[in-house]
Amino acid sequence: MRALAWSLAGIVLIMPMLGFETYVLPILGRLYLAGTPGIAPVVGLIYLGPAIVVFLLGLLLLAIGVIYLSVAIWQDSRLPGWAGVLFAIGLALWFPPFPRAVRIIDGFFIGLGGLWLTSSLWRATEEAQRNVSSASPSAALHRP
Numbered sequence: 508m509r510a511l512a513w514s515l516a517g518i519v520l521i522m523p524m525l526g527f528e529t530y531v532l533p534i535l536g537r538l539y540l541a542g543t544p545g546i547a548p549v550v551g552l553i554y555l556g557p558a559i560v561v562f563l564l565g566l567l568l569l570a571i572g573v574i575y576l577s578v579a580i581w582q583d584s585r586l587p588g589w590a591g592v593l594f595a596i597g598l599a600l601w602f603p604p605f606p607r608a609v610r611i612i613d614g615f616f617i618g619l620g621g622l623w624l625t626s627s628l629w630r631a632t633e634e635a636q637r638n639v640s641s642a643s644p645s646a647a648l649h650r651p
Contacts, residue, residue, distance in 0.1 A: 510579055514572030520565025524558055570599040586627050594620025 515613030532550070540545040572593045580591030605613075 510572050510575035513568050513575055517565045517569030517572055520561050520568065566602060573598040585631070586624055590620050590623035590627065594624060610651040
């Protein structure tokens, strides 16, 4: 639950900046290309203002949440611990202003850890379904 709470708090703080970058920056770019003077300094003011502090705080909270998730995966031992570690490293170090090579490595860790965790969950679910379907109907009803 700690991992979920910290991660959601981080996501809530990150999303406004990502929404701005997705929807507003393209409009500003089109205005600039259309010859509107004075648009370029607006972007700098946005990234040097309070929005960047909120964004950085969101990234920090997300990193804390994913570290809690990795610790929970490691301690529980039903999922591969190293998959949780890879996933946590990728998300904890995710920082969009980093150089492209670092972001590619982050994405690789997030993807590899996420796929590893997903495949483990998929196999565990299939195994549980096989166990339930092979048991007698009365035994399946009394299973915890």
